[in-house]
Amino acid sequence: MDWQTQIQAEFRKAEEARARGKEGQARVCARRAAGIAVREYLLRRGIRPPSTSAYDLLNMLKEEPNLASRPDLQLIADHLTLRVTEEFKLPVNADLVAEARTFCEELLKIDRP
DSSP, rough: HHHHHHHHHHHHHHHHHHHHOOOOHHHHHHHHHHHHHHHHHHHEEEEEEEESSSHHHHHHHOOGGTTTOOOOHHHHHHTOOOOTTTTSSSOOOOHHHHHHHHHHHHHHHOOOO
């Protein structure tokens, strides 16, 4: 399965989870979709992804110098790596599924081959 199909599959799973009231699961799927986009971004830049973990890749990307001009993407990466509260809620008001969609689309426009 190619990276585009993988991303779409994760977003489908996220929407299905959300429809079942499983917001935590929807966030996990959104994070995985973003991780797939980060892997593709790194590969396009000739960088072998150092991890398969979406969480690790998103944290790594936050330090990427080329993203300094894209604070919007850095903020989304921050949101996607936030820890939930003891009540399993995000400490910010954000729709991670929608943000992850934007993140994937915009990240993969940078230096498009």
